[in-house]
Structure formats: C-alpha cells, structure tokens
Amino acid sequence: MFEKMQRAFWKALTPDLVADEPKVIAQPMAGLPADVVAALGGVDNLKSQQPVALTRVRVELRDVARMDRQALTVAGVSGVMMLDDGVVHLITGLT
Template structure:
C-alpha cells in the first residue's frame, strides 16, 4: 500500500520521469546514434533499449564481449556506465527546444 502511495506521489511531482509502464524498444527502434550502436557491438547485439530518464537509456546486450569501451570513451560520445550482466546505461545530452518567438 505504501509503495503504491509513494509511486503516485512521485508520479505527480515528476510525470515525465516516472512512467506508468516503462517502454522497452527493440533494436529496430533504436534510441541511440549509429556510433554508439556500433560501439555496443552493432544492432544485432542489442536485446532491448529502455529510456529510464530524460538523459539515460538502459541497453541490454546479448554478448558483453562485443562491447568496445575505448570507442565509447571517444571524444563527442555521450557518457556511458557499463554495469554487470550485459547492461549498459548511455547518458545522452538534453535537447532543449528553442523557445517560440512571437
């Protein structure tokens, strides 16, 4: 009961950060740039992708051995956190929409 109440409270405060049901995309619906996908071992190595925050995408890899960490650390690449069991979190830049001029 408390967990449901707490979840509803945080959803009310941050509706864009606490989704009702997390959306998991397949490799065909990539959320990542081509350079990042290639450094992660290619599209066939991605099991799933899930946006867990505005600036973070959780990626599940089929084979963690195909991960090219030096390529992920290259200049211009977003920050990456390599976790255990083939899970990688890719930090992406926040795209701020331009304000409309009127």
C-alpha cells in the same frame, strides 16, 4: 490513463503476479546513433534499449565483451554503468 495507474498499483502490491510491460526492441534509426550502436557491438548485439531519463539510456546486450568503451566515448557517451545480465546504462548528456 486509469488502466495504467491501476496496473502500476497492482504491480507494486504483487510484483510476481503482474507481467512486466514488453521491452522496446532495439532500432538504431529510432533511438541510438549509428556510431553508438557500432560501439555497442552492432545491431545484432542489442537485445533492447529503453530511455530511463533525459540523460540515460538502458541497453541490454547479448555479449558485453563486444562493447568498445573507447568508441562509446568518441561517440559522445560521457559515462557507462555496467550492471548484471548484460545491462548497460549509457550516460548521454548534460555532463
């Protein structure tokens, strides 16, 4: 616990010198439902996924053009926020 706090402290002071923690590799079984993964363009289109909050998942896509917003809505995703570099935030609950 102390090591994590110490690492966060130094990361805040020197963001360029402390490496980021590794991202979670996308696994459809361990995170997103299969229909959401399909709407995002399939497993091979996912670089990483990371829960950001109780109602939001951050996903990095290889090709944003393969994402189907309508299929995401049908799959239960209530909102999609597009960010730079293929990063997408999926709003997933408590609408």
